[in-house]
Amino acid sequence: MGTVDNPRGEWIALGHEPTGAPVPLAAMLTERLGIPAYIDNDVRSAVTAELVLGCGKYSDNFIYLNVGTGLAAGFVINRQILRGANHNAGEIGHMSVDIRNRDACICGRHGCAENTVSGAGFTHMVKKYGRTDLLLHRCAAAVYIGGTGGCRLCGHR
Ligand SMILES: [Zn+2]
DSSP states (O other): OOEEETTTTEEEEETTEEEEEEEOHHHHHHHHHSSOOOOOOHHHHHHHHHHHHSGGGTOSSEEEEEESSSEEEEEEETTEEOOOTTSOTTOGGGSBOOTTOOOBOTTSOBSBGGGTSSHHHHHHHHHHTTOGGGGTTGGGTTTOOTTTSOOTTTOOO
16 A cells, blocks of 8 residues: 555655655565565556466456555556656545545545545445445444344354
């Protein structure tokens, strides 16, 4: 999570907060562990895994869409991960999709896709519309069965 200068092995920012001076995290890990270490942000690391172990076995070009706490994408073109001039390629969550929406995004702008299409955006929307009851089953949404038995893990109904 955050901004990483992968070729230089430096961590630049956590979310929208710069780290100050770039942190040479890959070199620090290499020295500490005694083995070569590389760093990347969470989505590009997942894209690398897809490229090597997943759909990259079948295609040289693909888009990896990550809907998690935020919203981001990884673009693979001719087996190369698109990184962008400022290491922010694929940060599609901050693309303005609703200019009438005045809810502030963590980036400081309004109308960002991430404000609705992400885990944090979902939480924001249910609170905004007073449907916090929808958050009760977030603990096990994947195993919740249509209200008949509640959550299989914690028993929430
Ligand atoms: Zn934003």
